[in-house]
Amino acid sequence: MGTLHTLLPVAAAFAKYDKKYAISNRRCVTPSFNEIRHILNLAQVMAIGSKVKLMTFDGDQTLYSDGGNFENSRELAGAMLDLMRAGVYVSVVTAAGYGLDGSKYEVRLDGMLRAIESAGLDAETAQRLIVMGGECNYLLRVQLTQEGKAKLVPVASEEWQGDHLDGPKPLHWPEEDTKFMMDLAQNSMTASATDLRLRCKIIRKARSVGMIPGGDAMVATVPVGHGSKKLKREALDEVVLRVMETFREQGSRISLPWCAFNGGRDAWVDVGDKSVGVAALQTWLGVEPSETIHVGDQFLNVGNDIKARERCPCLWITSPRETEKMLVHVLEYAGIEGEFRYAQEDPLGAGVGPTAAPTVVMDAFTGEMKTI
Secondary structure, three states: OOOOOOOOOHHHHHHHHHHHHOHHHOOOOOOOHHHHHHHHHHHHHHHHHHHOOEEEEOOEOOOEOOOOOOOOOHHHHHHHHHHHHOOOEEEEEOOOOEOEOHHHHHHHOHHHHHHHHHHOOOHHHHOOEEEEEOOOOEEEEEEEOOOOOEEEEEOOHHHHHOOOOOOOOHHHOOHHHHHHHHHHHHHHHHHHHHHOOEOEEEEEOOOEEEEEEOOOHHHHHOOOOEOOOOOOHHHHHHHHHHHHHHHHHOHHHOOOOEEEEEOOOOEEEEEOOHHHHHHHHHHHHOOOHHHEEEEEOOOOOOOOOHHHHHOOOEEEOOOHHHHHHHHHHHHHHHOOOOOOOOOOOOOOOOOOOOOOOOOEEEOOOOOOEEEO
């Protein structure tokens, strides 16, 4: 089962869930996996209640669609604003790694940043929105400009990685060790691509290696194969499991934390993982595991949210809509009034619907800006 950071009032959670969905009145259908997941999520929220001080969120498929950006969502943005107003730190802990280039994370979180601006949060409250990129390697937080614009700026390394803190120190990991791991990952993915006839691209970053669909250009390179538009889940799982096998065969030669996961449309291997990212945040902010909740969708053995369970209670969701629903319960049991969530005016300001298509968009995989 893993570590339980709090006692869980499962019976009370079941009673609340059963009151609405009448599970106990069914005669032919047993409780499903998703129903059990919902009940355990509710039990975890009930257990923490008003003690919550830090909520961390995965990005893709948790706050926004896979490969998409934070959209105009009154419910989701409003609930996160209410948490921040109540003194709760809200952090996106994501595998997406664009170094310390705040402008690229701003593209992914545009809707939330505009919500902060429209809500008129003061500087102290606004900076409670934090981004941990690359699992645990890049830390940024919101800073308001003199004009009231919400920007993401890097947190000084000595502030969250200084010797005065006893948390994990990913910025101090030896470069030769990280390079060795990335070389292994790249070689494994390259071999898998050939063996599985994948029309893919392999991307190498400073502390991650990824496999993404290769596009039309790869059809000529791999005449008999698949994956130019979409890589199959089974193929991505195979790629990830082979990397895991390769790393484990190295034994003590790999001493740093790492994560290999199927992202749904892609596969990635990162130096570090979300247990490190969450632990670093907890140490920096002075928050206990029992005061933290992580929300994500990747809790299988080929996912990257599962490592967060080592450091805090988790809520397993499957979509941004489920995240919205769980935040309703979080606010309820934390005793936080929904000032922004229930506001008559949209916290995002004018233009509740989708924004006009921009002429410049960002490739979510690489961070490359493209004109369309």
